[in-house]
Amino acid sequence: MDISINKYISDTGFCSRREADKYIEQGRVTINDNIALKGNRVQEGDVVEVDGEPLKKKKNTIYIALNKPKGITCTTDLKDKSNIIDYVNHSSRIFPIGRLDKLSEGLIFLTNDGDIVNKILRAGNQHEKEYVVTVDKPVTLEFVKTMRSGVRILGVYTKKCFVQQEGSHRFRIILTQGLNRQIRRMCEALGYKVETLKRTRIMSMTLKDLPPGKWRYFTKDEIAAINTMVAGSSKTEKGQGSEGMDE
Template identity: 55%
Template sequence: MDLIRINKYLTEAGYCSRRAADKLIDQGRVKINGKVPELGTKINSTDVVTVDGKEINKPKEEFVYLAFNKPIGIVCTTDTRVEKDNIIDYINYPKRVFPIGRLDKPSEGLILLTNDGDIVNKILRARNNHEKEYIVEVDRAISDLFLKRMRNGLPILDTITRKCKVEQISKFKFRIILTQGLNRQIRRMCEYLDYNVTKLKRIRIMNIKLDVPTGQYRDLTNSELTEINALISDSQKTN
């Protein structure tokens, strides 16, 4: 009988991402057959898994893939107990979904949501070089030196950011395309150069472009999903 790690089970059940699952396990909110497991515990098909006392079963329904235009002020968390302005309550989707990655509370724009844990893990792997495009406004005039240094990488969070595409749009506005997702990366890069971000909007993730009004979402099309699967086909699955 095949065994599967408990965090992967929760992900494939569409409950949350693998990272969030590890946090739930660490908090003692997950039980297997009534007992709190350790991180990395494996289960089989006969085990009963609960989160906060509620049994979690793998879905028999089709997966959901959404493109959402997140407003400023909404938090990308699935923990509805903590954040009042969380993305799950805001969307109020009839099935349980969770965001792929994050978008800061003061930022807006495109974020994908799904209940397909496998696609989440593949997209989130930075080494897969998946592009994310942003329009950014700053508090003072953009210089040629600013553009050059942003493109070539800056020291933040104990690393050097990858080289990236940066294009000036106007005196205070630029476009940037990243292939990594460090915490508050664009804001930290700008702050390193003594600029403050006044507006940040994500307009593209891989082949998915932002095309719905603020606060609304749509289903991804079959052609978009086909292209996403082609883009992430070299991603490695993990146990």
């Protein structure tokens, strides 16, 4: 065995590689009692600890789909009383893949598989996320056209995307990028305010038969399908910038 420290940590199911890097930066990770640095390698027989606690290999890989209700925060910080981990209350240590805003609802994945988190969140993987959004003013043709072609937020133009009006104040949008609070920022830039935002699909998975506030395990077929879709994703973290699976 000879793997990078952040991959070793994510492989145990403790957290994603991105979060592992944060632990390393904070000086909370040791290899054989020596403070770990980014880029360190772990060899067979090395003892890796986080906050003085040895990491143990995970037993089973867990994949969960949750229909997140409003008011739940997509954080692993247990000090936050509305955190998603306490809400799901699973016996194993799991973490969300990406996030949905506290006021947003809908489909989100949780897992203890740090590798698949890394692959799904990688920018440029073109994994579709579908949302139904209601806004505070009537949706116009100009609004739909502009949303489709790209809106300037966070200093960049959003990628072209599918947008379809579904009612006087409602539209459906499919994103392949995940800039922070992207849909809300796009609407705000055009003078609209989001009133409700629900993610209805991630890649091939939908909210079908999953009531609000409930969660279920992926089926074997769903796990196989997701793994096939991310098979081409690089395992490195090159290009893993601000994009991911935010709304």
